[in-house]
Amino acid sequence: MTAAPDRHLVARRVVAWLDRRPWPVVVAVSIALGGAIGGAGFLHLEAPAWAVAWLALFAGLGWLGYTAAPVFDEPNPNKASTRPRRVIDGALPMVELPGGDFRMGSPDADDLASEDEKPQHEVTVAAFRMAVTPVTVGLYQEVMAPSTAAGEREARLPATDVSWVQAIEFCNRLSERAGYRPCYSRLLGRWRCDWDADGYRLPTEAEWEYACRAGTTTRYGFGDDPASLDAYAWYEGNANGKPRPVATRRANAWGLYDMHGNVWEWCWDGYGRYSPRRARNPRGPWKLKTGRRVLRGGSFVRPPAVLRSAHRGDVDPEFWSNGFRCVRVPPQHLDRSAD
Numbered sequence: 001m002t003a004a005p006d007r008h009l010v011a012r013r014v015v016a017w018l019d020r021r022p023w024p025v026v027v028a029v030s031i032a033l034g035g036a037i038g039g040a041g042f043l044h045l046e047a048p049a050w051a052v053a054w055l056a057l058f059a060g061l062g063w064l065g066y067t068a069a070p071v072f073d074e075p076n077p078n079k080a081s082t083r084p085r086r087v088i089d090g091a092l093p094m095v096e097l098p099g100g101d102f103r104m105g106s107p108d109a110d111d112l113a114s115e116d117e118k119p120q121h122e123v124t125v126a127a128f129r130m131a132v133t134p135v136t137v138g139l140y141q142e143v144m145a146p147s148t149a150a151g152e153r154e155a156r157l158p159a160t161d162v163s164w165v166q167a168i169e170f171c172n173r174l175s176e177r178a179g180y181r182p183c184y185s186r187l188l189g190r191w192r193c194d195w196d197a198d199g200y201r202l203p204t205e206a207e208w209e210y211a212c213r214a215g216t217t218t219r220y221g222f223g224d225d226p227a228s229l230d231a232y233a234w235y236e237g238n239a240n241g242k243p244r245p246v247a248t249r250r251a252n253a254w255g256l257y258d259m260h261g262n263v264w265e266w267c268w269d270g271y272g273r274y275s276p277r278r279a280r281n282p283r284g285p286w287k288l289k290t291g292r293r294v295l296r297g298g299s300f301v302r303p304p305a306v307l308r309s310a311h312r313g314d315v316d317p318e319f320w321s322n323g324f325r326c327v328r329v330p331p332q333h334l335d336r337s338a339d
Contacts, residue, residue, distance in 0.1 A: 084254050086132065090178035091139060092200075092326060094129040095255050102210050103217060105274055106310040112219065117310045122278040125210050130203065131325040133246035133257045134158040134265060135170065143173050156245035158263040159324075164293045164317035165191075167202060167266045167324040174326070175199030193268060193283075200326040205269040205312075206282050207327060208296045212309045214254040219308045221252040221259060226304035233261030235307055239300035259297060260307040263323035267294040271314035293317045 084095045105120040106113030138155025140162070141148050162170070168191060172182040180199035184191055193201060203211070218224045222232055229235060232252070234244040239261070247257040269284030271292040284294070295313035298306040305311070315322070 086255055087129065089129060089328060090180075090200075091142075091174065093132045094326075094328065095132060096129050097127060097211055097254060099125055099127040100210070102213060102215075104206055104209055104279075104310070106308075110219070110310075112305045112308065113310065114312070116273065116312050119274060119276045121274060121276050123206050123210070123282060124278075124280045125204075125206055126281055126329070128203075128207060129328045129330070130207070130211050130256060131327070132251075132255060134263050134323045134325045135162075135167075136246055140170060143170055143177065153245070157243050158246050158258065160243050160263050160299075160322065161320055162266070162323055163320040164202075164266050164322075166320070168268075170324075171200040171202065171326060180328075195283075198329065198331050200328050202266055202268040202324060203327045204281070204283050205267040205294045205296065206279070208265065208267050209309060211254065211256055212252070212259040212297070214252045214256070216253070216309070219310075221309060222250075226307075229260065229304055229307065233258070233298075233307055234300045235261040235298065236301055236303050241301060243300050260309075261298050261302065262300055263297070264295040264299045264313060264321075265297045266322055266324040267296055269294045271312070291317060295322055 084097050086093060086095050088094075101122060101124050103120050104123040106117040107120050108118065110117075135158070136155060137150045137157045137159050140159040141150050141155075144166070168184045172184050175182045175197075176199075178200075181194070181197040182199045183193050183195075183197040183201040185194065186192070212221055214221050216223075220226070220229070220232070222228055230238050232250045234249060243262055246262070249257065249262075251257045252259055269282075271294050272285035292314040293316075295315060296311070298311065298313075306313075
């Protein structure tokens, strides 16, 4: 035999349902109920019964108001943030970024977007570590030219006179110094990346944008308004035409500094058009129509539009007036799937 439903439970479910409806819906339901009861009483019931029904209705509404509690469907504002963990990896402070999905590129509605930022498309990236700042002059000289030493202030500047080839050579040397397996080697005159190696490397273009956005969908990692750039970036409007020490502006939500401005940053990818298809761990076009490599982030002499998260630059890999930052994937985080 099936037990009869608990009347109090049914009432609570009805109240919970009403609590989660938009207020115009609740008002409309109330008017409909009131009109139905009032109309029925006026047409079919004797005056005393009609009055009792109306009193019962008002008593019910009063009880709903007395027992109501605010309902919050948005995340709890007091919940601890999920800011990625910062670690020291060899000579580099790094942030452990979780894998995830994001929309890469710019929407058609963005009037600042260039054609090579479209179509905006879904991308999945695996977990990786990214350096908190671009490689500094001090670390670059320590690895590439140990006999030279930068002054204290110069040592904190981002390395800005680095070609793409020099950047990957740096990654190999730093990997060897830390006891990791280098990622890069030359085969038939072309550089190749061993994605299973545990050494330092350049970020892919997708990894770079994923890290820059830090979960946002806006033009910048902090929102859409370029008026806020002064707090986060060194650029044309505040750098006075020269690079500035790293980490002297605010970090993004994932603890990464200088993702906007200060120095252009090399990525691994060759430059090419986007595909509209969803991609997993994309690493650039298989066949390069040009030898040009991707740059991201803008620099200290660029305007706000060039510092957007989705903006793309491209130059010859031997061009030497740019910077870079390192990423690394520890063995336990390796994801061998890629498009």
